[in-house]
Amino acid sequence: MKLGYLLFDLLGLSATAETKQFDAYLANLTHQEARTLHRGWDNLTVETNTGTFIGMYNDTYPNHVLNTFPRYKTFGRTWSTSEDCLSLAVWTPSYANRSSQLPVALFITGGGGVTGGINVPSQLPEQWVSRSQEHIVVTINYRVNIFGNPKSRALRETSLTLLDVRAPVEWVSENIQQFGGDKENILLWGESQGARLVDMYTTAFWEEPLVAKFGLVSNGPNYVISTTETPDPYVDFDIVAKSLGCNYGSDYGAELECMRQVSWVEIEEFINRYDKNPGIAFDNYIPDERYIFSNKSDRYAKRLVAPGPAIRSTTATELEPSPNLTHTAEVARNFNCFTLSDSKLRESIGLETFRYFYVGNYPNISPEPWLGAYHWTDLLMIFGTYVKMVGDIPQAEIETSTAMQDFFLAFLKDGANMKNSVGWPEFQSKGKDGGLILEFGRDGSPTRNITGDYLDASCYNATVPFPIFS
Numbered sequence: 001m002k003l004g005y006l007l008f009d010l011l012g013l014s015a016t017a018e019t020k021q022f023d024a025y026l027a028n029l030t031h032q033e034a035r036t037l038h039r040g041w042d043n044l045t046v047e048t049n050t051g052t053f054i055g056m057y058n059d060t061y062p063n064h065v066l067n068t069f070p071r072y073k074t075f076g077r078t079w080s081t082s083e084d085c086l087s088l089a090v091w092t093p094s095y096a097n098r099s100s101q102l103p104v105a106l107f108i109t110g111g112g113g114v115t116g117g118i119n120v121p122s123q124l125p126e127q128w129v130s131r132s133q134e135h136i137v138v139t140i141n142y143r144v145n146i147f148g149n150p151k152s153r154a155l156r157e158t159s160l161t162l163l164d165v166r167a168p169v170e171w172v173s174e175n176i177q178q179f180g181g182d183k184e185n186i187l188l189w190g191e192s193q194g195a196r197l198v199d200m201y202t203t204a205f206w207e208e209p210l211v212a213k214f215g216l217v218s219n220g221p222n223y224v225i226s227t228t229e230t231p232d233p234y235v236d237f238d239i240v241a242k243s244l245g246c247n248y249g250s251d252y253g254a255e256l257e258c259m260r261q262v263s264w265v266e267i268e269e270f271i272n273r274y275d276k277n278p279g280i281a282f283d284n285y286i287p288d289e290r291y292i293f294s295n296k297s298d299r300y301a302k303r304l305v306a307p308g309p310a311i312r313s314t315t316a317t318e319l320e321p322s323p324n325l326t327h328t329a330e331v332a333r334n335f336n337c338f339t340l341s342d343s344k345l346r347e348s349i350g351l352e353t354f355r356y357f358y359v360g361n362y363p364n365i366s367p368e369p370w371l372g373a374y375h376w377t378d379l380l381m382i383f384g385t386y387v388k389m390v391g392d393i394p395q396a397e398i399e400t401s402t403a404m405q406d407f408f409l410a411f412l413k414d415g416a417n418m419k420n421s422v423g424w425p426e427f428q429s430k431g432k433d434g435g436l437i438l439e440f441g442r443d444g445s446p447t448r449n450i451t452g453d454y455l456d457a458s459c460y461n462a463t464v465p466f467p468i469f470s
Contacts, residue, residue: 096180110192113283127384189215221338317372360441364391
């Protein structure tokens with residue numbers, strides 16, 4: 001069956017002047033006037049609040065053979081870089097229309113707060129949408145690095161990135177019906193840095209989330225800065241500003257205004273070259289107590305958190321796979337224990353959580369066995385992009401991807417009925433054996449249930465090794 005795509009010109013950039021392999025709907029979030037695209041495409045049109053958009057059919061999905069891991073492989077494409085980057089892509093079955101009412105998965109890419117976007121090859125969902133024909137996927141861009149999280153004393157809210165997430169949520173809520181989507185059934189989910197943004201979103205926009213459910217894939221700990229324990233949480237911005245000639249002492253308003261006059265290209269080049277001590281980073285967030293909060297437990301205790309079920313997950317070797325398995329296990333343990341802690345917070349106020357643990361160790365993805373199921377490799381299964389990895393694809397890998405896609409689709413359709421629909425039990429830490437967790441990709445088996453007593457034991461007793469390979 002065919003899969004319909006539309007290309008929306010968000011910014012009028014020349015990068016959209018040619019037909020691309022993986023073009024999708026790109027939506028105008030800056031409310032610029034939409035322009036008509038004349039490319040000889042079939043007459044697919046969509047009317048939205050921000051204009052009329054014209055698209056094309058694309059029903060070919062060749063397997064790209066790569067000689068490197070393809071997370072940011074460009075496949076020969078070139079893209080413009082811009083501070084003005086708020087765009088989104090919509091992937092929908094070609095038959096979808098206003099009456100289709102398909103569930104929507106709105107995905108926020110990871111990238112450590114410094115990279116990522118809607119063109120990451122491993123996160124293009126065409127295979128998943130084409131296979132299911134039952135859902136829509138939306139992916140978004142957001143500002144990264146100092147542009148999305150400047151950490152300036154003069155700004156009331158420093159995480160512009162979180163507002164960059166809210167903007168497409170609002171746009172999708174207003175317009176997704178035009179593409180065949182159900183505005184009442186939107187999943188907001190993200191991986192890594194994207195999962196952090198989803199996590200913060202649930203407490204920032206709890207009164208009117210505009211989404212029905214959430215997904216946090218490999219959400220790492222310690223991303224909200226403790227202003228009482230950090231000597232100077234604003235030092236990163238100050239270093240960049242002073243180095244670029246914006247040294248105004250304690251006049252932080254003047255410092256900010258000066259930085260606004262500096263070319264974003266110059267700022268980006270400075271950050272890329274900077275290699276001094278102390279280092280600078282813009283991947284963690286200063287609480288402003290309006291959108292980002294210093295005490296998440298207090299928000300939960302007061303029930304100031306968005307309702308709806310959520311998926312929480314980690315992978316076996318997570319962020320830093322290494323031949324030093326002790327180090328690998330410690331990093332993976334930290335990710336898992338943070339997931340457990342948040343799941344228990346949700347459980348304490350009656351919010352359903354469905355956990356999974358991805359352990360697939362396939363040679364075309366992990367050519368060295370010690371790599372294991374590292375950070376983001378579960379996305380290859382969900383999006384169906386594992387086929388882009390070099391090497392033979394074992395049947396177990398295909399079956400695991402199919403299973404993960406089907407479980408996610410079931411959650412999309414009816415997140416509150418997972419146990420009955422596909423046998424995915426709600427996680428309950430106080431239940432028998434510490435609760436049940438779905439495991440994907442173990443020893444040739446697509447799925448099985450494991451217990452919290454098994455997976456979470458090291459969270460309660462640090463002497464218990466974390467099970468990265470067993």
